[in-house]
Amino acid sequence: MQGESNDTSEPRAADPAEGEGNATAGAAPASSADPLAEAKAEAAKMKESWLRAAADFDNFRKRTRKELEDARRTGREDLLRAILPVFDNLERAIQSAQRSSDVKAMADGLAMVQRQFVEALSREGISRVPTIGQPFDPSVHEAIQQVETSDHAPGTVLAEVQPGYTQGDRLMRAAMVVVAKAKPSDVVEEPAS
Numbered sequence: 001m002q003g004e005s006n007d008t009s010e011p012r013a014a015d016p017a018e019g020e021g022n023a024t025a026g027a028a029p030a031s032s033a034d035p036l037a038e039a040k041a042e043a044a045k046m047k048e049s050w051l052r053a054a055a056d057f058d059n060f061r062k063r064t065r066k067e068l069e070d071a072r073r074t075g076r077e078d079l080l081r082a083i084l085p086v087f088d089n090l091e092r093a094i095q096s097a098q099r100s101s102d103v104k105a106m107a108d109g110l111a112m113v114q115r116q117f118v119e120a121l122s123r124e125g126i127s128r129v130p131t132i133g134q135p136f137d138p139s140v141h142e143a144i145q146q147v148e149t150s151d152h153a154p155g156t157v158l159a160e161v162q163p164g165y166t167q168g169d170r171l172m173r174a175a176m177v178v179v180a181k182a183k184p185s186d187v188v189e190e191p192a193s
Contacts, residue, residue: 078124079124082120082121082123082124083117083120085116085120086113086116086117086120089112089113089116090113093106093109093110093113096109097109121165124167125167125168126165126166126167126172127165127166127167128163128164128165129141129163129164129165129166129171129174129175131157131160131163131164131175131177132157132158132159132160133156133157134156134157135155135156135157136155136156136157136177136179139171140164140166140171140174140175141157141164141174141175141176141177141179142164142174142175142176142177143177143178143179144161144176144177144178145161145178145179146178146179146180146181147178147179147180147181148180148181148182148183148184149180149181149183150182150183151180152180153180154180154181154182155179155180155181156179156180157177157178157179157180158177158178158179158180159177159178160175160176160177160178161176161177161178162175162176163175164176
């Protein structure tokens with residue numbers, strides 16, 4: 001039987017040239033790492049990177065919170081430094097009023113302290129909301145009363161009950177005001193037909 005001579009199950013002698021090729025081919029799979037081990041290493045690397053990023057973000061958040069607190073504290077300190085001299089002068093005015101009977105001098109001293117206070121606020125960017133004679137503006141005024149009058153246009157601020165203040169474009173406190181409204185017109189009689 002001739003077909004039996006071609007049986008490939010019998011061991012063959014290895015050709016030295018083929019052996020070198022097989023060794024090279026066999027070395028490639030042996031030198032490449034296990035895909036599972038590669039994936040585990042990559043996962044560990046990513047986890048370490050993530051933990052570092054999380055720690056950096058946490059440090060950033062803490063640093064930002066501290067910087068904000070420092071900025072607020074510095075802002076309060078600056079405002080207090082601007083206002084404390086006004087308070088000192090007010091105390092002096094009160095002490096002077098207790099010893100003096102000159103009402104005019106007392107009023108002049110208090111007016112000076114008030115101007116000093118307004119200047120201190122102005123240096124900090126705080127200004128008073130204009131009111132009397134101005135048209136009512138709900139973004140800076142709070143109407144607490146309306147008065148019927150024909151002397152002023154409806155919607156005009158007639159009186160200021162409590163001043164309002166802005167710091168730059170930001171409203172710190174709305175001004176409480178009294179606003180004019182039109183008097184109801186007399187009842188017009190219909191002409192007789």
